[in-house]
Amino acid sequence: MINKLFYGFLFFFCFLALISCEERQNENSSSYSKLRTEDFYLKKIVSLDTMSNDTKINVLDTLLLDFNSDENYKKTNIYFLLKAIESRYALKQDSIEIYLDSIKPSENVDINVRKFSEESKFKTENLGIISFELVEEILKAINYAEVNNSIFTYYLYDDLAKIYFNNDDFEKSIKYTNLYFENHPLKSNLFVQQRYFDIRFFLAQHTYNSDDMKTYLEKAKKLALQINDSIAIARTFDYESQYYNHVGDHVNAIKSSHKSFNFFKRNGLLKYHHFHNLSTSYMNANQIDSAIFYLNKGYDFVKENKLATDLSVYYRNLKLLYREKGDLKKALDAQDSLYKITEENHLKIQNQKISELETQFETEKKDAEIQVLQETNQLNKDLIIQQRWLLLAGILIMLSILFFIYNTYSKKLLKEKNEKLEIEKKRYLIEQKARQSQLNPHFIYNAIANMQGLIIADKKSEANVYLVALSKHIRNMLELNRLEYVTLDEKINAIENYVKLQQLRYEDVFDYKINVHVHSDDLLIPPMIVQPFIENSIEHGFKNINYKGYLEIDIEEQENQLYIKIVDNGSGKGIQSPMGKKSLSRIITQERLDLIYNTNGKKNAYFVAKPLDENGARGYIVEIFLPLIRS
Template identity: 30%
Template sequence: MNGAFNILNSYRHSGCTLMSVVFLLLIQLWTPMGVVQGQTSIEKMAADGYALRFSDTTASVRIQTEALTLAKTKNSKTDEAICYAYLAMTYRRLLQLKEFTRYADLSYETANQAADNRAVAYSNWAMGLLRSYIDDKASAVDYMLKAYGLFVQLKEYAYCAKIGADVSYLFYPGSEANVTKYADEAFRYAMQSKDPESILHARLAVGSYLLDSAGGGDLEQWQKAVLFFKETIRQAEQVEDAIVSKSNIGIAHINLAVLYMNGPKPIDEKAFLSHLEQATYIGRQYSLRNIYRSSLGLQGQFFMQKGDYRTAENLFKEGIAYQQTLPYKDNDLLATFFGCLKELAAQEKDYAAYHEYDTYFNKYNKLKYDEATQKILQNTDARFESEKKLALIEQLEKENELERKNKFLGYGISAILLIGLVFMYRSYYYRQRYFQNREDILQEQQTNSELKVQLMEKESLEVLAEKLSLERRLLQSQMDPHFIFNLLGNIQSMILQNDRVVAVSYLGKFAKLTRQVLEQSRMDRICIEQEIQTLKNYIELQQLRLNHSFDYEIQVDETVDSTVYIPPLLLQPFVENAIEHGLKPLVDRRRGFLKVAFHLDIDADILECTITDNGIGLGASKSRKIDASHTSLSTRITDERLALLYPNNPSVQLKVTDRNEEEGAGCVVFLSIPLI
């Protein structure tokens, strides 16, 4: 599916499959609720309050708080832990991480005190959702599986269905077998529970892997997935009033619309648009931003592909207008829709409108990136705070265990007193020494644990801050302002000279290069083909900027596999230096030439990269830099990156030297990168 807007791009996950997007929608929007057996009156009161989380959040929190107060009054640790778990999941729905974390931790701590399987199941459920929310997937799976096993023992099949489905999502995409296993188990438990909401949630989990299998072009699989989702929607609409999580109905409509769009051509336009209209209605009625954005965006994308630009434009503008009427501002949604309008303007060659939409796109995209960075920091803080609390809980459990042992030993000492005063004195004396030593050791271990947690927190935050700082400086070093301004000036000159076809081509290359730099700067690794493509775009734009005063060649040995992965944006700064400080000053002396070569040392598993130019050389370049306004930071930034990526690795080398005299003037940059 091509174009500025599609359901994959709406989440900005590069290389994301259709199934992963469906999983993201489900994980973000599903909410656990259902009719269960074995509830106490307090648990039922909390569950009833939780059911109001969509329609009346104020009443929802108030009723759950009253249930918690009643549980404390009755001194019921089990009900207290369950109430804390419901409050945690409610604040998850409200996107309040601090309160979500606090109540999840309280639920877990209280459940351990209660030592009741029902309370432990709820608390592990809440902790699993918290870990998933802060992107700690491994811990989330552990907590959710523990909750899942306990609810299976309790025969609470409605909860088994929901948690089993969520476990299925967490295993994607690492284990296809587990995705299918837990989705199918969730469906069986849902049918046993006869709870409409659990059945819908489980059917969506099964439908998700059917969606993925239908994406391979198999007509039979596609028809199977279509029939499954049609039946899912039919069943959901029959019991719509009993389903609290209306978002799941919207997801079913979107999934079916995506199946039509990616299915056999020509597509069933009437069915496709009908399901998207239903999803749009649900998204607006219940303020479900992801449902609304995906449904409206897919409609716009469809009309763009048909060439009906006015309808597509109206849909995108409708999305923007609706967002601006809300009390909050969704920068991701606004950036997405302005990006769609920008591409639509490019299709119609309306450059004035393109410039206007691009201004808004960049504004909201920056705000979205700032929010994402802030969320990463908040999630990091929440993760460490939660780990510290769990460590303290574990320490308290050890202390309680030691106290219980001391009691039994005290009883033993009392029995020994009956044998004789001498033996009693000796036993008391040596045991007191033993207890004191154990207490000293315990205190020392506790102090060491606290110091270790503090050190881990400090080191992790320092590493994160250093990484963010390096990423910012890396971005700044990739796109030199002189390069951007001169390039745009050349493109403008082409437009004024009516050479618009070439100008649009180079403008497209520039946009693609900018997007590649922004996307790759947040990746840990990219394949060698992506790095070469980025270098080609950059060098060709530099050729335009310098009036094609030099040629270039990129040589890849047959020893280099195209799937070799390296850190992103590692070579571009050195290519920039070669052009800016080596080839550019040549003027009319001779025609410049730049060569980038890749060679793989198979025995050492090291990728060797060589950048050679026939410019003025290091000595002449350094003498010119005295009055130059541009200062290259490539060597220092690359050294810092390599130190972070490959600490104390002797295979990492970075050398910048002049060429041999017999080869002529110029400079050679040699960089070796270990692939292990």
């Protein structure tokens, strides 16, 4: 159902982003005093298929300016048709019906056909299964359009393909989708082709045709790259994930889902199906917690944005995931919600009074209800069995607790365990603070702003270098910082990338040099120790100086210790924060060193940070001493 809604979105709001290459008709100097021909405007309506939604609205607004010269022009059929189409793209539902009702039967076949198509779109908006009567009306309209060679015949094929898709008749949906594309006046347009490939991929997915899925995925990706449409490229990653799920390659399915999800999230374009598809990829890979996480995130997204979304698939997947996890209580809750939605959906279908499908509908309804009831009964049985075992386990645990209460040795163990947990908790909090301090939102914002400036200045090469460095820095923060130790090589590479990134950000503000005098490939060092001092040198030491800064980092072995020296020629502010308070990064770093190395009361690891005071030199020096640990 989620893919159906997304497919419907594709039908109603084409995601194509170029203005039509159709040339404007030549006009005489007196053209502003006379309205242009209906055929001119009808051709412009056809060309809307090659534009993004915002561009469509702008083009329609421009065309409607022609009618301002005479109030009588605003009483013509073509004016009302343009207004109805504009209202649909601008989501003005109340206005659509008014303008469509104002269009009178015309001798112009194309106006009649397009009016009918807009009416059918208005009637079927947000509906699930479409009645047989409406399908019959569209078939009659198609016959009328074909007999009279209407330019909008392809548009009716598109409408009927969508209706058959919603009615789960995928073979007929494929048939009319092909007719839509074959009869489109602008089928050579790349964006029209892209929309066709996207639709065919969805149809292949619903017919479980992996060969067609692969074919149209490759075509869609190739076309997206050809037109350099970032949204279309991101959408193909979503298609890739669905294809990989279909063929059982769950690792690549998750990777592709994340690529698509992250792009649409960054650009504020997330839809419910993005959460659902990512959750499905995790569910197929049997990563239950991640699947539940994104499934619930999608549910929150629907509620926050008040979306009219069928949540039956959400509850069905939630039930399966909790059951797989062994949480039968939550599985039963999800099953109850699914049962309610199933009843509501069947009631909606029943109210549509599809006479020819009534018998089939009643049978399917009873089968669905029986299946849901059987699953509910089974879950209840499983829940009762689980509760019995939990009760027995609870009794045993209580007896064990009573026994150990009187056992002094267990008290000692419990105390030691609590102390260990407290240390782990403290370590976790400190590491979390360190990550937050390093992945600075202000830094990320400024970096993106700088990159945007390069793009606006058409410095694509510099922007690309900046983007690569920034993405590598963020990846290092997320990947390396979650480890207890990383190799010195990895840390040096991360530091060098960060400093280069800062150089790109502060152009010609400072130079740097890293001197490594040890074998760094087998030495281990905790993450988040060195970078805060480097960051302070750049952000504070080189701030507001009237000469070029210089940063030098020396790494060597001294007396069986790893010695790291960071020296800058900045203002000498070092890591002191405003109002004379100690820097948070300094406190966090010392706490981490104490937790990792100084747990036995000895000062095995420490650092010294102070302003330079040699021959009147300006700057700041930080010396870090760590025990040598080899892999």
